[in-house]
Structures are given as structure tokens and as C-alpha cells.
Amino acid sequence: MSKFVERQRIGVYVCHCGGNISDYVDVKEVVNAVKDYPGVVLAKDFIFMCSDAGQKMIEEDIKKHNLDGVVVAACSPKLHEMTFRNVVTRAGLNPFLFYHVNIREQSSWAHRDRKYSTKKAISHVLAGIEYVKLASALEKIRMKAEKSVLIIGGGIAGIRAALDLSGMGINVVLVEKEPFLGGRTARIWRTHPNGKKGVDVVRGLINELKERDNVVILTNSEVTHVEGFVGNFKVKVHVNPRYVIKNHPRMKEAIDVCPVTVPDEFNYGLTTRKAIYYPYEGAYPELPVIDPKACTRCGECVKIVGDAIDLSQKPMDLEFKVGAIVVTTGFKPYEPKPGEFGYKEYGNVITLPVFDRLLDLSEGGNKLIYNGKEINSIAFIYCVGSRQIPNGSNGKVNEYCSRYCCNATIYRASQLKRKYPHIKQYHFYRDIRTYGLNELLYLKAGEEGAVFIKYPDEEPPKVYGEDGKLIVESKDVVLGGDTVRTKVDLVVLVVGMEPYDTKKISDILSISTGKGGFLQEAHPKLRPVETLKSGIYIAGTAQAPRTISETLISASAASAKAASMLIKGEIELEPRVARVDPEKCNLSKRCVEVCPTGAISFKEYEGLGTKAWVNEAMCIGCGACTAVCPTEAIQLNTLKTTQIKRMIEAAIKGLER
Amino acid sequence: MEIYLERKVKRMEFELSERIKMISGENVFKCISCGRCTAICPAAPFMDFKPHQIIHLVRLNDERAVESEAIWLCTSCMYCSERCPRDIDVARVMEALRAINLRKRKDVVALRKLKDLKKLPPMALVASGRKYTG
Numbered sequence: 091m092s093k094f095v096e097r098q099r100i101g102v103y104v105c106h107c108g109g110n111i112s113d114y115v116d117v118k119e120v121v122n123a124v125k126d127y128p129g130v131v132l133a134k135d136f137i138f139m140c141s142d143a144g145q146k147m148i149e150e151d152i153k154k155h156n157l158d159g160v161v162v163a164a165c166s167p168k169l170h171e172m173t174f175r176n177v178v179t180r181a182g183l184n185p186f187l188f189y190h191v192n193i194r195e196q197s198s199w200a201h202r203d204r205k206y207s208t209k210k211a212i213s214h215v216l217a218g219i220e221y222v223k224l225a226s227a228l229e230k231i232r233m234k235a236e237k238s239v240l241i242i243g244g245g246i247a248g249i250r251a252a253l254d255l256s257g258m259g260i261n262v263v264l265v266e267k268e269p270f271l272g273g274r275t276a277r278i279w280r281t282h283p284n285g286k287k288g289v290d291v292v293r294g295l296i297n298e299l300k301e302r303d304n305v306v307i308l309t310n311s312e313v314t315h316v317e318g319f320v321g322n323f324k325v326k327v328h329v330n331p332r333y334v335i336k337n338h339p340r341m342k343e344a345i346d347v348c349p350v351t352v353p354d355e356f357n358y359g360l361t362t363r364k365a366i367y368y369p370y371e372g373a374y375p376e377l378p379v380i381d382p383k384a385c386t387r388c389g390e391c392v393k394i395v396g397d398a399i400d401l402s403q404k405p406m407d408l409e410f411k412v413g414a415i416v417v418t419t420g421f422k423p424y425e426p427k428p429g430e431f432g433y434k435e436y437g438n439v440i441t442l443p444v445f446d447r448l449l450d451l452s453e454g455g456n457k458l459i460y461n462g463k464e465i466n467s468i469a470f471i472y473c474v475g476s477r478q479i480p481n482g483s484n485g486k487v488n489e490y491c492s493r494y495c496c497n498a499t500i501y502r503a504s505q506l507k508r509k510y511p512h513i514k515q516y517h518f519y520r521d522i523r524t525y526g527l528n529e530l531l532y533l534k535a536g537e538e539g540a541v542f543i544k545y546p547d548e549e550p551p552k553v554y555g556e557d558g559k560l561i562v563e564s565k566d567v568v569l570g571g572d573t574v575r576t577k578v579d580l581v582v583l584v585v586g587m588e589p590y591d592t593k594k595i596s597d598i599l600s601i602s603t604g605k606g607g608f609l610q611e612a613h614p615k616l617r618p619v620e621t622l623k624s625g626i627y628i629a630g631t632a633q634a635p636r637t638i639s640e641t642l643i644s645a646s647a648a649s650a651k652a653a654s655m656l657i658k659g660e661i662e663l664e665p666r667v668a669r670v671d672p673e674k675c676n677l678s679k680r681c682v683e684v685c686p687t688g689a690i691s692f693k694e695y696e697g698l699g700t701k702a703w704v705n706e707a708m709c710i711g712c713g714a715c716t717a718v719c720p721t722e723a724i725q726l727n728t729l730k731t732t733q734i735k736r737m738i739e740a741a742i743k744g745l746e747r
Numbered sequence: 748m749e750i751y752l753e754r755k756v757k758r759m760e761f762e763l764s765e766r767i768k769m770i771s772g773e774n775v776f777k778c779i780s781c782g783r784c785t786a787i788c789p790a791a792p793f794m795d796f797k798p799h800q801i802i803h804l805v806r807l808n809d810e811r812a813v814e815s816e817a818i819w820l821c822t823s824c825m826y827c828s829e830r831c832p833r834d835i836d837v838a839r840v841m842e843a844l845r846a847i848n849l850r851k852r853k854d855v856v857a858l859r860k861l862k863d864l865k866k867l868p869p870m871a872l873v874a875s876g877r878k879y880t881g
């Protein structure tokens with residue numbers, strides 16, 4: 091480690107804060123106590139140090155007395171640390187040779203005893219002086235940043251983020267695992283509040299996206315590897331073959347001639363599709379895809395469209411350099427276990443997403459037909475796969491509320507009433523959580539005649555068959571636990587959201603997952619779309635259960651955050667990072683284990699061999715590595731171990747006075 | 748106690764909620780089962796079904812609403828109607844239920860067959876008359 095040059099010309103400034111401090115701390119005594127302390131050249135007090143006069147005083151003193159370190163004892167550093175750093179910088183001193191001591195929140199506001207709080211303030215100021223003595227001058231870390239963003243997931247959040255980022259002049263690579271964009275939103279029948287179809291909502295955004303020339307859309311692709319750090323990520327993308335190379339006027343015939351028929355996963359098996367297919371009208375890209383699992387390579391389609399289809403197409407591996415990554419991998423609907431509420435046991439028990447497709451496919455008629463039978467009554471069972479109660483035997487359960495389901499179901503109830511007024515609806519619920527403006531939906535659905543029956547938390551309804559009809563049996567909380575039974579034609583299980591492969595994506599990006607397995611943000615309020623790894627942002631339902639509009643809000647927020655980081659083409663990072671002294675490092679590798687961002691790796695040092703090395707762009711300055719290093723080889727730039735020791739010693743000395 | 752929500756199982760001659768709407772003009776489906784009516788009702792402690800349960804029974808098309816004692820304990824003090832956040836006139840619903848019950852003419856007093864009319868208490872006669880016309 092480089093030798094410390096102990097600073098010997100330190101100026102100490104104690105603020106009155108207009109009585110906030112001086113009422114309970116004897117400011118004059120603090121000044122007297124430190125003014126003869128070794129290394130201190132001058133000590134002053136002032137009524138408001140943050141005022142123009144106070145700032146000017148510090149600035150002039152630094153120049154006049156040639157100070158090489160400054161300690162300001164005042165309010166919380168959250169409030170004015172930046173102010174004084176700027177003062178010090180203006181006077182030509184390095185801003186990291188300044189220390190902000192908090193004697194307001196920690197001394198004058200915390201204690202009634204004037205004597206004691208004065209003593210405490212003195213001890214803190216002495217510690218601050220010791221800090222500055224050993225502080226080293228630091229420069230901000232500047233790095234060139236790639237002006238492009240990778241978006242993982244081409245659902246509505248990914249498309250929204252791509253639009254926002256490309257609009258700000260940033261190049262976008264949009265990677266989607268499925269052969270078509272649109273994700274789950276494209277499967278929604280009608281969206282609240284204007285009744286627009288999910289397909290139309292997605293299509294509206296895609297039409298905008300089509301006109302952007304700085305967006306690369308990769309469908310049928312997966313991100314396999316990510317390395318690097320903010321501003322300079324290296325990303326590997328595996329592109330599966332589509333087999334259909336270009337469009338052809340006779341493409342429709344080629345689809346019709348395909349001899350293979352398989353269940354259509356877009357409609358959850360309600361319809362069938364060919365091995366070469368479009369999932370739905372208006373899907374994007376406007377190019378069919380061949381499902382390699384279903385295709386028999388018979389070549390019938392090739393006979394019609396010729397070179398528009400290449401059955402020998404190989405997968406590709408592409409590599410990109412991007413500055414930031416936005417993760418919008420979305421959710422998957424909860425899949426009830428066989429037998430849970432009669433699911434898979436009785437044919438007419440379906441989940442809400444399937445019911446949505448059924449409604450979409452039944453558009454046009456005035457009858458709702460499922461499994462060849464007309465539906466005249468429906469029972470909805472809420473909270474399936476959400477807010478589950480752990481009881482030891484049922485393993486890992488989803489204890490969270492999925493947030494969208496009450497709104498979605500009740501909106502559908504209302505729409506159903508309008509379209510099929512003869513259908514009777516029974517809603518078996520635990521609690522109705524139509525929060526915010528959606529409360530009006532609930533009231534409306536009730537007025538229109540939907541029957542709501544509250545079942546107890548511990549005893550969910552039972553579903554069983556009798557004489558070819560389904561019976562839902564439940565306890566009714568409002569009637570004090572009486573059993574209510576109803577015969578219905580269809581049972582719809584209102585299923586919640588589950589994280590979709592977040593384990594895999596969090597491993598690739600080395601970001602963390604939180605409650606329920608969703609991706610975790612850095613701070614729920616202060617940094618809601620950032621992850622602990624700088625340069626990686628999360629949005630949409632990959633982060634938490636959300637409605638469409640909430641998803642879009644978070645997608646726009648994440649893209650704004652990513653853009654604000656990259657738009658200058660250069661990234662400025664605080665020099666609050668750890669550094670390794672290769673001479674001391676004994677390769678214990680403990681720092682690598684504890685580092686939350688994976689910033690520490692190994693590097694060849696000249697003449698010293700392989701030793702630990704910190705990637706400064708990835709380091710967040712948490713100090714976890716410094717605590718575990720057995721040889722004190724790894725040190726935080728702004729808070730070295732020697733500094734901490736000296737500060738503690740000085741603080742104790744201050745209290746013993 | 749078990750309730751079958753379908754008419755086939757437990758036959759009601761009409762959809763109860765619709766009949767209530769015809770008589771009183773109140774839509775019981777507006778109810779959110781908050782229980783404020785029960786909380787304020789001075790007669791609730793003595794009722795077999797509390798006011799909010801009566802409303803729920805009507806929604807479920809359950810004839811126990813009509814047969815309950817609660818509707819006769821209701822004094823039409825109108826506290827419940829005053830307090831309902833969804834503006835349901837619960838007292839009117841109660842009155843409608845009484846009317847439905849009376850119209851079944853279950854134990855009508857045949858006045859002509861009564862002897863010694865003058866010895867009977869006038870209150871009882873008036874009450875039975877109301878049952879007759881209700």
C-alpha cells in the first residue's frame with residue numbers, strides 16, 4: 091500500500107445551526123477542545139456554516155492558511171455533505187479530503203444533557219480529524235459507456251422499454267424467447283378500463299416499434315451468457331432457427347398443406363395449429379415459424395413456397411456489447427396441482443387465462459360453449475395459488491397476493507354480464523382486493539347481480555361432480571359458517587402469478603431474487619427499478635405481481651434510469667471502492683465469496699503472481715470484503731482499516747477527557 | 748344447514764331478489780356485506796339472522812330469509828337504512844320480506860268462523876286483519 095501522507099494543516103468548522111446545535115452543545119467548548127489538537131491549524135464556529143457567508147469563510151481559509159484537510163461538524167451528511175464537498179472543491183482542494191461530522195442528529199437532538207452532548211460532539215469531531223489526517227485524495231472514476239441496451243423479454247414491458255429507449259436515441263437489442271412478441275398481454279381477452287383486446291394493445295406498441303431503426307428484435311432467442319459491468323456488458327445470445335426465411339404470397343397455402351396438427355399453446359390447447367403457424371392474427375414478426383418439435387420435415391410447405399423456407403437452418407450465437415440491461419422476463423400463471431379444486435379431475439374446471447382465451451375465441455356468438463356444452467352458470471374461485479397458507483406439509487407456497495386477479499376477474503364478470511346476460515355468476519372469494527379506482531368495478535359487478543360468497547381462509551371451497559354437473563361447496567362466512575352448495579357448468583380457478591424462470595436469469599446476471607422468487611430491486615422506494623448490480627434494471631412482472639398499467643409504468647421508469655446512465659456516453663462513478671494491495675494478498679478468496687456484486691476476481695500482477703483484483707465499475711463500496719480479509723490486503727478507498735482504528739481511538743480519547 | 752343455490756333443489760316460487768326489487772325497489776346485490784346494519788340494529792342481538800345475513804340470504808335466493816324471525820323483530824327504526832354505505836334501504840327490504848311472508852297466507856284467521864268476537868282483544872283482531880290484507 092502506498093504510504094500515507096498524514097495531513098497536518100486541518101481546519102475544523104463547528105456550526106450552531108441557529109440554535110439547533112448550540113442549544114444543547116457548547117459550540118465554543120468544542121472549538122476550544124480541538125483547536126490545539128495535533129494537526130489542527132484552525133478551529134472556528136459560525137451560526138450557519140451552510141450559508142453563503144459560512145461557505146465563503148471556509149473557502150477563503152483554505153486558500154489563506156493553505157489547509158490540506160477540512161472537518162465540518164454540523165447537520166446530517168445527507169443534507170449538506172455535498173454542499174461542503176463543493177466548497178472544498180471550489181477552493182482547489184480534493185473533495186475527499188473533507189469529513190462531515192454529524193453533531194446535530196447524533197448529539198444535540200439526541201441528548202438533553204448539555205454537558206454530555208458537548209462531550210459526545212467533541213469525541214465525534216476528534217474522530218473526524220483523525221479521518222481527514224489519513225484520507226487520500228481521490229478522483230471520480232470515469233468510464234466509457236456503450237450507448238446501447240439489452241432488453242430481455244419481449245412482452246409488453248419489454249416493448250415499452252424498447253420504445254422509450256430508442257426514442258432517446260439509444261440502440262436497443264430486444265431478445266424474446268418465444269417466436270413472437272407480445273407475451274402474456276397478447277393473450278388477454280379484454281383489458282380494463284376501455285375493453286381493448288390484449289392483442290390490439292400489444293399491436294399498437296409494435297406498430298410504433300416497427301418504425302424505429304435503432305432496435306434489433308431477436309425472437310426465438312435466449313440470452314445465454316453475460317459478463318462485464320455497467321457501460322460495458324458483453325452479452326451472448328443464442329438464436330434458434332425459425333426455418334421461415336422470408337414472406338411469400340403463397341405462405342397461407344403452405345400452412346394449410348402441413349399434415350401435422352398439434353394443440354395450440356397460445357390458446358392453452360383450446361384449438362389446434364399446424365407445425366408451421368402464426369399464433370394469432372396480427373402477430374409480430376409477420377413471418378410464420380416452424381415448430382421443430384412438431385415438424386416431420388416432410389417438405390410439403392417447401393414445395394409451395396420454395397426458398398422462403400429453409401429446413402436446414404442452423405441456430406446462431408450472436409455477441410453484443412451493451413451499456414445496460416433491462417430485465418422484463420415476466421411471469422407464468424400458477425398451475426394448480428391435479429386435484430386442487432378438481433383441476434384436471436373434472437373437464438370443466440379451468441384456470442382464468444384459459445377462460446380468457448375461451449372468451450376470446452367465442453367472440454361473435456351469443457352463447458358460451460365449452461367442451462361442446464353451453465355454459466349457463468359459472469363459479470369463480472379466487473386466491474388459487476396466491477396467499478396460500480403454509481402448514482408444514484404442503485412445501486413451499488406462494489404467500490403473496492397476486493394483485494391482478496380480483497380486478498381481472500371482476501372486470502370479466504362485468505363484461506360477461508354485458509355479453510351473456512343469462513349466465514349466472516358465483517364468486518367464491520377470500521377478500522376482494524380491487525384497490526384504488528378499481529373499487530368501482532367491484533361495486534358495479536355486484537349491482538349487476540354477481541353473487542359474492544366469502545369463504546373462510548382455512549377452508550377453501552370443494553369442487554366435485556354429481557350427475558354430470560359440477561358442484562362447488564363452500565362455507566359462507568357471512569352466514570356464520572353455513573354450507574353453501576351450487577351446481578355450475580364451469581368452474582374458473584382465478585390463478586395468481588408465479589415468477590418465470592427467475593432462477594435462471596438471476597444466475598446469468600448475478601442479481602438476487604427476493605420474496606416469492608421474484609427479482610429483487612435495490613430498494614423498494616428509493617431505487618425501485620434498479621438492482622444491486624449497477625447497470626441492470628428490472629421491470630414488469632419479473633419483479634412482482636402487477637397489472638398491465640403498473641407494468642408499463644415500471645418499464646418506462648427502468649428505461650429512463652438506463653438512459654440517464656448511458657446518454658452521456660461516459661459513466662462517472664464514486665471512488666468509494668475497494669482496492670487490493672497485491673503484496674499483502676494471500677489468496678484466501680474470502681472476499682470473492684462475500685462480494686454481493688461479484689466485483690472481485692483474480693489478475694496477474696507483475697512480479698507478484700495471481701492476486702485478487704477489484705473491478706471498480708462493479709464495486710459498490712459496501713466493505714464486506716475488508717471485514718473478512720485476513721491480511722487487511724483489501725481496503726476501502728474512503729475508509730481504511732487504519733482510519734477506522736484511529737477514529738475509534740480518538741473518539742474514546744474525546745469521551746475520557 | 749345447507750343451502751342449494753339452484754331452484755331445482757330447494758324450490759322457491761320466484762327469484763327472491765327480483766321479487767324484493769319489485770316490492771321495495773331495492774337492489775340487494777349492491778350489498779358489500781360490511782355489516783354496518785347489524786352493528787347499529789337495536790334488535791340484532793335477538794335476531795336469528797342478522798340484517799346483513801338476511802340481505803345475503805336474499806342474494807342466495809334462500810327462503811329462510813322469508814321464514815326468519817328476524818323480519819318480525821325489525822321495528823323499522825331505519826337506523827340500518829341510514830347507515831348503509833351502499834344506500835340500500837334495509838328496512839324496506841325487511842318490510843318487503845314481511846309482505847312476501849304474509850302473502851303466502853299461511854295461518855290466516857277466518858274471521859267469520861270466530862265466535863264471541865267482542866271478547867277477543869282488539870289488538871289481536873287488527874293484527875290478524877293485517878295478515879289477511881298484507
